[in-house]
Every structure is written in C-alpha cells, then in structure tokens.
Amino acid sequence: MATSKRRGGGGGGAGGEKKDLFHVVHKVPAGDSPYVRAKHLQLVEKDPEAAVVWFWKAINSGDRVDSALKDMAVVMKQQDRAEEAIEAIRSFRHLCSRQAQESLDNLLIDLYKKCGKVDEQIELLKQKLKMIYLGEAFNGKATKTARSHGKKFQVSVQQETSRVLGNLGWAYMQQNNYAAAELVYRKAQTIEPDANRACNLGLCLIKQSRHEEARQALHDVLLRRISGSDDDKVVARAEQLLHETEPVMHTSSPLDAGLSIASEEIMERLDIVLSEWTPFRSRRLPVFEEISTLRDQIAC
Known part of the structure; x- marks a missing residue:
C-alpha cells in the first residue's frame, strides 16, 4: 500500500x-x-x-x-x-x-x-447490573471517562446504573412486558431523572391503560424540570403522549400484585447498594441473588 x-x-x-x-x-x-x-x-x-x-x-x-x-x-x-x-x-x-x-x-x-435479539440484550444488561452490585463497575473505579461527539466527560456509577436500567426498560417494552418495564424505569428515574426515560415511562403506563399516572410521569418533561427536557423533540414527544391519554382519562388496570411487591422490594435494595458503593466491595451481597429471580418473574 x-x-x-x-x-x-x-x-x-x-x-x-x-x-x-x-x-x-x-x-x-x-x-x-x-x-x-x-x-x-x-x-x-x-x-x-x-x-x-x-x-x-x-x-x-x-x-x-x-x-x-x-x-x-x-x-x-x-x-x-x-x-x-x-x-x-x-x-x-x-x-x-x-x-x-x-x-x-x-x-x-x-x-x-x-438485530432484534431482545433476550440476549436483557441478559447482558442484567450482567452489567450485576457488576455494579458487586462493586466491579468501571473496572473497579467510582467513575469512568466517556466520550460523546469528540468530547470527554466523567460518568458516575449512579449515572451508569440509571442508563442501564433505562435500556433494560426499553428491552422489556419490546417484549410487551410493561409491568417489568415500569419497574425498572421508575427505579432509573429515582437514581437520575431523565426526560427521555420519563417519556418511555409515560408510554409504558399508557400501554397499561393507566393514563392518569402517565400524565404525572410526563408532567416534569412538559414543565422542563428534569435533565433533557430542554430538547424540543423530547418535549414534543411528551406532548404527543399526553394527547394519547386524553380520550380515556381516569381508566386504569391493576398490576400483577405478586410481581409488583417482590420486585419493588428488590429495587429498594438497589438504593442501599448505590449509596454504599465502593470498588470491589464484599461479594457476599445478597442483592443480585435476589434480583436474579427477575429472570423467572419479569423476563418471561
């Protein structure tokens, strides 16, 4: 050459x-x-x-x-x-x-x-969560350097967890598993609120015919109160989703109670893990052992 x-x-x-x-x-x-x-x-x-x-x-x-x-x-x-x-x-x-x-x-x-390989995507996202739970995220560091559009910036474990949960929620949406999607979207939003994920949560609730809750999820986006709501395209999407809730206001359908109770307890433990996260912490944490039960409960 x-x-x-x-x-x-x-x-x-x-x-x-x-x-x-x-x-x-x-x-x-x-x-x-x-x-x-x-x-x-x-x-x-x-x-x-x-x-x-x-x-x-x-x-x-x-x-x-x-x-x-x-x-x-x-x-x-x-x-x-x-x-x-x-x-x-x-x-x-x-x-x-x-x-x-x-x-x-x-x-x-x-x-x-x-490729549309949703099952494989879900399993790999769960593996990434497992690394966070075991304190092995970012090769054992509390932050990592990421790059976007040629610029470098720091990403924290909390931000990465929220991002992974958001991706997991979208994967569940592709399986029409809206109860599972709602669970992980809500947890992602408690860690780091994001306008695009709020829209996805709103869509998830609409799919479950829970329109009043969907309006609440979209509220902060429309008022431009959370990260990403300065993007006009995201706000336009929120407005479109809000319009979908208007004809059937106040209708709702109950969640699978067994799924919700068990999964909410699991996700509450995630708060403890994130608040106490340090690199290579004890691997005897029960967190992922319990979260892995989601495979049977919400990944089907």
Missing part, C-alpha cells in the same frame, strides 16, 4: 511535521502495522470492506487487538453486518484485555438491539 509507505517513513523536519499533522487531521495512528492500515482504509480511504480485512489481520497478528476488534465490529455494524460482528466479539473477546471487556459489552448490546 503506497500510502502506508509514506506514513511509515521516519523523516524529520517539515516533512515530519506534515506527517504528524496528517495523523491529527485524519485521526489515524502512525506506523505501518495491520491496525494502522485498517484505520487508514476506514477513515481516510473510506473503504470499509478492505478495512475489515485488515482489522482481521491485526487481530490474528496480535496487533492492538482491543482496538482492532472494537473498530471492526463498529465498521461491520455500519455495513449492516451486525450478526457477523456479534460472532466476532464472542469468538475473540478472550484475546482482549480486562479493561476492554466493558466497552465490548456495550457494543454487543447495540448489536443485539440492531
């Missing part, structure tokens, strides 16, 4: 400065390894098919395997090859470092969602 030869040279002076600027502008690493070639094909030459080939070569040669596997899965997802990406992560994640496992899980969740 001619371009890689130009990148791989060790010239100095003005030529070296131009080469460094090239890597900065195109956000590609320096060198001439399989991984570098893959990134150049992906980001500069815009050739995803060839990039995947070189990502495979990087993985097989042990060249930046963590990054190669994650980047290859992302490119495959963009090519509508999500099933292949899932199999690649499952087959080769054992070659990756411990620090890479969490981001690989996040990728898998997105891929499961794209």
Whole structure:
C-alpha cells in the first residue's frame, strides 16, 4: 500500500511535521502495522470492506487487538453486518484485555438491539447490573471517562446504573412486558431523572391503560424540570403522549400484585447498594441473588 509507505517513513523536519499533522487531521495512528492500515482504509480511504480485512489481520497478528476488534465490529455494524460482528466479539473477546471487556459489552448490546435479539440484550444488561452490585463497575473505579461527539466527560456509577436500567426498560417494552418495564424505569428515574426515560415511562403506563399516572410521569418533561427536557423533540414527544391519554382519562388496570411487591422490594435494595458503593466491595451481597429471580418473574 503506497500510502502506508509514506506514513511509515521516519523523516524529520517539515516533512515530519506534515506527517504528524496528517495523523491529527485524519485521526489515524502512525506506523505501518495491520491496525494502522485498517484505520487508514476506514477513515481516510473510506473503504470499509478492505478495512475489515485488515482489522482481521491485526487481530490474528496480535496487533492492538482491543482496538482492532472494537473498530471492526463498529465498521461491520455500519455495513449492516451486525450478526457477523456479534460472532466476532464472542469468538475473540478472550484475546482482549480486562479493561476492554466493558466497552465490548456495550457494543454487543447495540448489536443485539440492531438485530432484534431482545433476550440476549436483557441478559447482558442484567450482567452489567450485576457488576455494579458487586462493586466491579468501571473496572473497579467510582467513575469512568466517556466520550460523546469528540468530547470527554466523567460518568458516575449512579449515572451508569440509571442508563442501564433505562435500556433494560426499553428491552422489556419490546417484549410487551410493561409491568417489568415500569419497574425498572421508575427505579432509573429515582437514581437520575431523565426526560427521555420519563417519556418511555409515560408510554409504558399508557400501554397499561393507566393514563392518569402517565400524565404525572410526563408532567416534569412538559414543565422542563428534569435533565433533557430542554430538547424540543423530547418535549414534543411528551406532548404527543399526553394527547394519547386524553380520550380515556381516569381508566386504569391493576398490576400483577405478586410481581409488583417482590420486585419493588428488590429495587429498594438497589438504593442501599448505590449509596454504599465502593470498588470491589464484599461479594457476599445478597442483592443480585435476589434480583436474579427477575429472570423467572419479569423476563418471561
């Protein structure tokens, strides 16, 4: 590859400065390894098919395997090859470092969602909650650095828990399991209120014909009182959902009492875990053992 030869040279002076600027502008690493070639094909030459080939070569040669596997899965997802990406992560994640496992899980969740694999998505989200309960989230740290639109920011365990619960709620919604969805949405909102999740909770309640409660859930979004309610699209969605409650106000249907009582008790224990969370705390906590019973109670 001619371009890689130009990148791989060790010239100095003005030529070296131009080469460094090239890597900065195109956000590609320096060198001439399989991984570098893959990134150049992906980001500069815009050739995803060839990039995947070189990502495979990087993985097989042990060249930046963590990054190669994650980047290859992302490119495959963009090519509508999500099933292949899932199999690649499952087959080769054992070659990756411990620090890479969490981001690989996040990728898998997105891929499961794209493929409509709801059961797999739910199981993986539960595993992520288990790591939080055991004090192993963020590789044992209280916060992690995340990136969005090129900017870095810190995410706390509480914020991550709320996000995971929100994703779990949406997955239950796809199964029409509205009682389970309501449970996890309400818990997510007690940890960190969010306008989009409030809309999802409102939709969940509407699906259960509990329209007055749905209006209450949407109230703070319409008044722009919670995080994310400054987004006009989210407020418009809340208004649309509110409109759906108007023709059948004051109607409701009861929850499955056994499900609600058992699950609420479980979720109350989550508050204790989060308030006392420290990295690698005792693994004898009974919390996840009890929460795992949700598999029989609300994941069916």
